[in-house]
Amino acid sequence: xxxxxxxxxxxxxxxxxxxxxxxxxxxxxxxxxxxxxxxxxxxxxxxxxxxxxxxxxxxxxxxxxxxxxxxxxxxxxxxxxxxxxxxxxxxxxxxxxxxxxxxxxxxxxxxx
Amino acid sequence: xxxxxxxxxxxxxxxxxxxxxxxxxxxxxxxxxxxxxxxxxxxxxxxxxxxxxxxxxxxxxxxxxxxxxxxxxxxxxxxxxxxxxxxxxxxxxxxxxxxxxxxxxxxxxx
Numbered sequence: 747x748x749x750x751x752x753x754x755x756x757x758x759x760x761x762x763x764x765x766x767x768x769x770x771x772x773x774x775x776x777x778x779x780x781x782x783x784x785x786x787x788x789x790x791x792x793x794x795x796x797x798x799x800x801x802x803x804x805x806x807x808x809x810x811x812x813x814x815x816x817x818x819x820x821x822x823x824x825x826x827x828x829x830x831x832x833x834x835x836x837x838x839x840x841x842x843x844x845x846x847x848x849x850x851x852x853x854x855x856x857x858x
Numbered sequence: 859x860x861x862x863x864x865x866x867x868x869x870x871x872x873x874x875x876x877x878x879x880x881x882x883x884x885x886x887x888x889x890x891x892x893x894x895x896x897x898x899x900x901x902x903x904x905x906x907x908x909x910x911x912x913x914x915x916x917x918x919x920x921x922x923x924x925x926x927x928x929x930x931x932x933x934x935x936x937x938x939x940x941x942x943x944x945x946x947x948x949x950x951x952x953x954x955x956x957x958x959x960x961x962x963x964x965x966x967x968x
Contacts, residue, residue, distance in 0.1 A: 777954060789902070789945070789958040796954065804955060836901050843954040844889055849901030 749773075752837050752850040759827055760858050767822045767853045769837030777840045778820040779847060780804075780812065782833040789836065795820055796843070827857045860885045864946050864959035871936055871966050879931040879944055879962045887951030891929050893922050894945040896961070902945055905931075936966045 750771040759765050769778065780792040781804075791804030793812040801812050809831060811823045820839075824831055834854050838847040863882045871877055883891065890909050894902035906915040908924040915922045919940065921932040931944055943963045947956040 779956075786960065788960040789947075789956075791955055794954060838901075844949065846892055846904045846907055847956065848904060849894075851899070851901045 750837060750839055750848060750850040752835075752853050754853060755851070756854050756856075758856045758858065761827055761829060763827050765824050765827055765855070767824075767835055767837075767855070769820045769822070769850060771818055771820075771837075771839045773839060773841070773848075774817060775839035775841050775848075776817070777843060777845075777847075778814065779838040779840075780810075780820065780822045781836045781838065782806065782831075783836060783852070784833050792822065792835075824855075829857050831855065832857045860948070860950055860957050862946055862948055862957050862959040864944075864962050866962060867960070868963040869965070871933075871964070873937055873966055873968050874935045876932070876934045876936070878933070879964070881929040881931070881946030881959055882927060883929070883946075883948045883957075884927075885948050885950045885957070889949040889951045889953070891924055892947045892949070892956065893929070893931055894947065896943045896945055905944075933964070936964075938966045938968050940964065941966045 753768045779794040781789040795801045795814045834852045836852045838849045840847045861884050865880045893905040896902045906922040911926045923930045943961045945961045947958045
């Protein structure tokens, strides 16, 4: 089925380790987004991309790195994980900048 | 500063008891307001987009309305399967970014 998939669904790691969260969409949407969802804060934008090889910072980008070499993939890397990065991470995509964003089912990341 | 506030934080309804959820916003030139439904362990599911004051959208038991300062999500004769967290997001003019509220947790009792 077409859609947006995130992997892994669950991940436990230790502080200081590098971890990469994957996001793949089959709609050929131009725009892709990474959010984190924490109690009391709602969804906050980490990074977004308007097209392959074009990325920009969101509200909370520190400690994260993204790349987009192919339209369908938008991986998010935590270069040196910290406990404050324990969260649920959602990837989203949209056909155009003002079109609705469609979300994956998230990755629950725990950093010990 | 662009901001979105949703109320109430939580709402319990009896099956068939209609109610409304509120989303108040301040934004520099509204580009769009979006409503989502989120079930536990799932990502947000798109419901509606509203672009200008006075606009209304309907889907089954849900109806979304928009004014210059707030949006309402009206739920008519809700059923237990309507239980979820409802999220509101706004997009300011000239940007692709959404600003989300913290959501309203709705529980509909049979």
